[in-house]
Amino acid sequence: MALKDVDLKYQQGVLTTSKSLAVGGGLSVAGAAVNGIQSADHGFLAWNFDPILVQGANNTNTQGTVFLNAIKFRQARTVSNLHVYVSTAGTTITSGQNWIGLIAPDGTLLASTSMDTAFASTGLKTMAITAQSVSASWYWVALLPNMTGTAAQLLVANANGATQNLSPNIGLSAASYRCAVNGVTQTSLASITPANNSTTGAKPFWVAAS
Numbered sequence: 001m002a003l004k005d006v007d008l009k010y011q012q013g014v015l016t017t018s019k020s021l022a023v024g025g026g027l028s029v030a031g032a033a034v035n036g037i038q039s040a041d042h043g044f045l046a047w048n049f050d051p052i053l054v055q056g057a058n059n060t061n062t063q064g065t066v067f068l069n070a071i072k073f074r075q076a077r078t079v080s081n082l083h084v085y086v087s088t089a090g091t092t093i094t095s096g097q098n099w100i101g102l103i104a105p106d107g108t109l110l111a112s113t114s115m116d117t118a119f120a121s122t123g124l125k126t127m128a129i130t131a132q133s134v135s136a137s138w139y140w141v142a143l144l145p146n147m148t149g150t151a152a153q154l155l156v157a158n159a160n161g162a163t164q165n166l167s168p169n170i171g172l173s174a175a176s177y178r179c180a181v182n183g184v185t186q187t188s189l190a191s192i193t194p195a196n197n198s199t200t201g202a203k204p205f206w207v208a209a210s
Contacts, residue, residue, distance in 0.1 A: 020075040020136070039208060045079060046071040047208035048141075048178065049157055054206060057087040057153040060119075060145035062201050066183035066192070068103070068140040069207045080131045082113075082141055083124060083208040085155040090119040092149030094187075100127050101189040102209070103140040110134075112142070112189045119145060119152040126210070138176070141207035142189055157204040168204060179204045 008017045039047045048069045060067070082100050098119050101112030111129035118125040145152060157168075168178040175194035179202045182192045 022075075042208075044083065044208040044210050045077050046073050047083075047206070048204070049206065051085075051155070051206055053157055054155045055158050056156060058156040058203050058205070059088070059151035059153045060090070060143070060147075060203075061151040062184070063146050063148070063151075064097075064185040064187065065144070065181055065201060066186055066189065067143045067145075067203055067205060068177070068180045068182055068192075068197065069143075069205055070138045070140050070178040071207060071209055072138050073134050073136055073209075075136050077134050077209075078131050079134055079209045080128060081210045082127045082129060083210065084118075084127075084141075084143065085124050085206055086119060086122050086152055087155055088150070088153035089121050090145065090147040090150055090152030092147055093119055094146040094148065097144070097146035097187040099142070099144040099189045100125075101142045101144075102129060102132055102134075103142050103192060104134075105137050105139065105194070107192040107194045109142075109189055109191045110139075115143070115145070119147065138178075139209075140180075141209065142182075142192075143205060143207075144183075144186055144189055146187060154203075154205045156206065169199060174198070177202075 048071050098115040099112050100115050102110045110132045113127050174197040177197045180197035181202045182197050
């Protein structure tokens with residue numbers, strides 16, 4: 001599609017566009033290169049943090065709890081997979097009650113898939129979901145564990161997984177929390193009310209989408 005003058009404008013020293021801007025080469029802002037590692041460098045569409053910041057693992061010991069971690073898409077995308085990393089496998093997993101899903105900013109559950117088998121072994125988990133078209137916005141990856149033996153452990157952004165040490169929600173209202181819990185004693189994922197997000201028991205598990 002040809003670039004139109006309404007898409008990209010330069011006026012009084014400011015370049016603006018109402019569309020997405022893709023840069024194939026280098027990009028600098030005020031002379032400083034914008035060259036930090038991005039999710040695309042690892043083959044993902046988005047993640048909640050660079051995995052080099054992982055400081056340990058924390059377990060999913062609060063069974064039936066819906067853990068939310070936000071990822072931000074910078075442009076419209078189609079999401080087909082959700083990812084987590086299991087460092088310690090869970091045991092005695094309750095069949096049909098372990099899930100991962102994608103939740104929209106308004107709380108709508110867009111898609112989910114079973115984690116029954118994935119929680120039972122270690123490594124990067126690539127969980128296929130029904131393809132979803134997402135906009136340039138925040139979405140949540142939801143995790144729901146239910147197992148009565150050893151709790152599965154997932155990579156986290158700080159060693160004990162406590163949000164008070166990471167403080168990922170500074171300046172945000174509950175409906176916009178990056179790291180939250182929304183639901184307890186659950187056996188399946190469903191749409192949520194974002195205003196009911198809580199930090200109690202929340203854990204900054206590494207999550208990604210592709």
